Amino acid sequence: MDAVVAHGQASIEKGSKSFRTASKLFGPQMREDAWLLYAWCRRCDDEIDGQEYGFGATQMDLPERRRRLERLHRLTRAALAGQTMDDPDFAAFQRVALRRGLEPRWPLALLEGFAMDVDGRSYRTIDDTLEYCFGVAGVVGVMMGKIMGVKDPAVLRRAQDLGLAFQLTNIARDIYEDAAAGRVYLPADWLAEVGVAADPKAVRAPQNAAAVHTVALRVLKCADAYYASARRGLRGLPARAALAVAAARGVYREIGRIVARGGPAALQTRASASKPVMVWLLFRGVGLTAWSFLERLRPPEPRPPLWTKV
Numbered sequence: 001m002d003a004v005v006a007h008g009q010a011s012i013e014k015g016s017k018s019f020r021t022a023s024k025l026f027g028p029q030m031r032e033d034a035w036l037l038y039a040w041c042r043r044c045d046d047e048i049d050g051q052e053y054g055f056g057a058t059q060m061d062l063p064e065r066r067r068r069l070e071r072l073h074r075l076t077r078a079a080l081a082g083q084t085m086d087d088p089d090f091a092a093f094q095r096v097a098l099r100r101g102l103e104p105r106w107p108l109a110l111l112e113g114f115a116m117d118v119d120g121r122s123y124r125t126i127d128d129t130l131e132y133c134f135g136v137a138g139v140v141g142v143m144m145g146k147i148m149g150v151k152d153p154a155v156l157r158r159a160q161d162l163g164l165a166f167q168l169t170n171i172a173r174d175i176y177e178d179a180a181a182g183r184v185y186l187p188a189d190w191l192a193e194v195g196v197a198a199d200p201k202a203v204r205a206p207q208n209a210a211a212v213h214t215v216a217l218r219v220l221k222c223a224d225a226y227y228a229s230a231r232r233g234l235r236g237l238p239a240r241a242a243l244a245v246a247a248a249r250g251v252y253r254e255i256g257r258i259v260a261r262g263g264p265a266a267l268q269t270r271a272s273a274s275k276p277v278m279v280w281l282l283f284r285g286v287g288l289t290a291w292s293f294l295e296r297l298r299p300p301e302p303r304p305p306l307w308t309k310v
Helices: 003-015 017-023 028-049 062-080 088-100 105-118 126-147 153-173 175-180 188-193 200-204 206-231 239-268 275-297
Strands: none
Touching (some): 003 028, 017 028, 017 275, 028 105, 062 105, 088 126, 105 126, 126 153, 126 206, 153 175, 153 206, 153 239, 175 200, 175 239, 188 206, 239 275
């Protein structure tokens, strides 16, 4: 393992228990490429939020955040152009982007998603929230699809759906954490229906906890529609890739269910699946993968009329 790959592995081990576990199910080359892409995604996210592997936060003024975003754009474009990269995260990204032929529009779309955070974008409707989810996660699903060798646009659309489902789950899980950072991703229309302003202080107010949790449940219900769509894409993946995706899908969906079962109190903590549950979900993923391959004997089902940009 060379230094670039070792850096990618260290990044995913520090940054995501769920994705680290799922990545072990890929074949060697695909696993390395997943690590490399993760390292760049993690770096971009941390750079904008002033975090380290998704934890902690540094207070920054708007000009500094914009300087950081511009630097990410500059380095990403340089990496895509094949320039020498001294930064390990961008060296990792360059290797996977050039090897897998990632179209520049996808990584640049991710940076546009982070620009929504920098600009303090507000989200009035669920479609507005999904636009954000696409920018920071849906495009990652598409790029992962490319890493898995997917060429069929219909399968890439299902990969996008899994990214959307993951981010909707994150939004429901991290409501208080995001509000503490001054952000509200819940649709303002949905909050208004339960009498809560789309304001970080109102979202975190103890008297609004039950109402905010009902909105979280609506977000998770929306996520379920995208999880269901993504499941239909397993049939278009290589066997080990399908198993890894099924495992990640199961773990993240379980996180949403923990938030749902926990009631308003679940918003106080960062929900995660326990190790025994993850092992169970891995075995369940084996069954789901096997079933998805049997489905190849039937014509593919059309994708439901869900939000999409792919």
